[in-house]
Amino acid sequence: MKKFFVVLMLLVCSSSLFAQDVDKYGIPIDSFNVQVADAYVPTAFTGVGTALGLAIGVGLAAILTGGNVDVEAPQFKGWIPYISVGYDHHFADTRWTLGPELGYWHYGLVSDDSYEHIHFPTLVAAGKFFYKPAGICKLYGGVNLGVGSVLTNTVKYGTPKTKASDEGDTVGSSEGSDTSSSSSPSIFPVVQLTPIGMRLGSEKVAFTAELGVGYKGFLQLGVNLAL
Numbered sequence: 394m395k396k397f398f399v400v401l402m403l404l405v406c407s408s409s410l411f412a413q414d415v416d417k418y419g420i421p422i423d424s425f426n427v428q429v430a431d432a433y434v435p436t437a438f439t440g441v442g443t444a445l446g447l448a449i450g451v452g453l454a455a456i457l458t459g460g461n462v463d464v465e466a467p468q469f470k471g472w473i474p475y476i477s478v479g480y481d482h483h484f485a486d487t488r489w490t491l492g493p494e495l496g497y498w499h500y501g502l503v504s505d506d507s508y509e510h511i512h513f514p515t516l517v518a519a520g521k522f523f524y525k526p527a528g529i530c531k532l533y534g535g536v537n538l539g540v541g542s543v544l545t546n547t548v549k550y551g552t553p554k555t556k557a558s559d560e561g562d563t564v565g566s567s568e569g570s571d572t573s574s575s576s577s578p579s580i581f582p583v584v585q586l587t588p589i590g591m592r593l594g595s596e597k598v599a600f601t602a603e604l605g606v607g608y609k610g611f612l613q614l615g616v617n618l619a620l
Contacts, residue, residue: 418526421619428615430475490521512544537585583608
């Protein structure tokens with residue numbers, strides 16, 4: 394997955410040498426988005442069910458559960474924040490933008506006898522409507538619709554094995570080997586609603602910030618680069 398992101402960024406950078414068109418609002422006709430979202434935080438610390446948290450938005454799930462933490466639940470350990478890369482096509486001289494977006498998120502849960510890796514890739518169509526298209530600060534709203542998948546890999550730690558003599562006394566011990574198993578991936582629809590977003594910067598490079606609810610969480614920060 395990391396290699397894919399690197400290749401995609403190189404392709405985008407090379408394509409930017411050929412065109413950097415904008416419309417009358419100063420919005421790039423074609424642009425590239427990179428975002429980091431807060432989606433992993435509530436699921437990791439509240440023990441919300443994975444399917445519920447990913448389907449309706451982890452932030453919303455934390456509110457619905459009241460943020461209760463089960464002290465005997467597996468402990469959160471290790472994460473990669475939700476990262477997305479997308480391509481936006483702006484319909485010239487209108488307020489509409491549409492394009493595909495890929496995302497990925499990972500976190501781990503550790504218990505006394507296992508470590509569980511949770512992988513969450515997504516593929517969506519991302520649409521935006523600009524409320525205020527003029528100026529260096531452009532305000533917009535949007536919606537993302539698509540599919541997500543949860544893949545789980547569980548590593549069971551090896552258990553101690555004791556050796557006994559003929560008389561029945563324990564004479565030593567050895568560790569068993571770790572075992573790994575993977576669940577079948579589940580695929581389900583995902584949605585992200587963004588009532589308010591902001592593009593702040595020049596026609597070529599801009600900072601983006603969004604507030605919303607859905608599979609990406611409440612807050613998304615990123616950059617938008619004209620192609």
